[in-house]
Amino acid sequence: MATLTDAQRIVVKIGSALLVDRTSGALRADWLRALAADVAWLKSMGKDVILVSSGSIALGRRVLGLEAQELPLEQSQAAAAVGQIRLAGAYEEALAPHEITTAQVLVTLEDSADRRRYLNSRATLETLIGLGVVPIVNENDTIATDEIRYGDNDRLAAQVAVTVGADALILLSDVDGFYTANPVLDPTARRYDIIDRITPEIEAMAGDGVSGLSKGGMITKLLAAKMATAAGCAMAITEGSPNNPLKLLENGAPSTWFTAQDDPQVARKRWIAAMKTRGVVAVDEGAARALGSGKSLLPAGIRHIEGDFGRGDPLAILGPDGRKLGQGLSRYTAEEASAIKGCQSTEIEAILGYAGRAAVIHRDDMAL
DSSP: OOOGGGOSEEEEEEOHHHHBOTTTOOBOHHHHHHHHHHHHHHHHTTOEEEEEEOOHHHHHHHHHTOOSSOOOHHHHHHHHHHHHHHHHHHHHHHHGGGTOOEEEEEEOTHHHHSHHHHHHHHHHHHHHHHTTOEEEEEEOTTTOOGGGOOOSHHHHHHHHHHHHTOSEEEEEESSSSOBSSOTTTOTTOOBOSEESSOOHHHHHHOOOOOOSSOOOOHHHHHHHHHHHHHTTOEEEEEEOSSSSHHHHHHTTOSEEEEOOSSOHHHHHHHHHHTSOOOEEEEEOHHHHHHHHTTOOBOGGGEEEEESOOOTTOEEEEEOTTSOEEEEEEOSSOHHHHHHHTTSOGGGHHHHHSSOOOSOSBOGGGEEO
């Protein structure tokens, strides 16, 4: 069974029903402070932590005095606009005593569906994590419409886990795991401790959620598990309402762990290798050797560019003899890459008029 101490990069999903009191609509400040202590504990062990948090609409509607029934889109967006600043402030206040810096990252479904936006999101999150920051990710309910929504933070959390190459995703829920049936309705329902493979029989056991504030049910959690585990990320469902839920999970609290199907980096490189290429980049002998030793592709090593491609598109990488070495995602358009090929990275800004990135294809975005 996976444990948090085994993981290096951990994504934690927090639902509205955990963060906001169902009756009063107020923030559960004591619970949040206890969660912050858990995050600090993980950070003290050198772990990367990303929080995916609901709650902006739930907090905002209380401030605006909106009724508890389902809100129309415009009122939901207004509540999110008011609640987002309070949600970010609450996390900042809870984590500040532990000398942990936070950042608010707002995303929509389009940010992962579009390769360029996906790379932007990945680069931003990687930079924040590298600086020791704990990103607080939420769906951008202020601008998202039904057509561009994830619709639930279970799948959003799984997408974030895939984006940052996490090896553990924790869904803090109102149930303590995945059951053979809804335990509220069926007292004979049995919880799984470990699920190694999501079979059609497992899928048939998933039912709807009963939470009054959160939209996700067990079906969405299973979809999240399929997405995360296929990308090499183990996932746990555990009861989130007690204080210090992450430490409780590590100490054996009831839960269901879904086993990762592969290493995150191996899964990502397999995904890149399966893409249809949009262009070609031919490299010299020195660059080919550097790629073989795990380096990124820098402009200086590029001899030739072919194709009409955009940032984020997959390119075939050819060696000096014309043999395909692999493929990777371009950090530049075809026009930009052609302009800087053969140049030193320090010359990029003078050529393009902006600093740009040192590598044309980063090693993390490359499959050889």
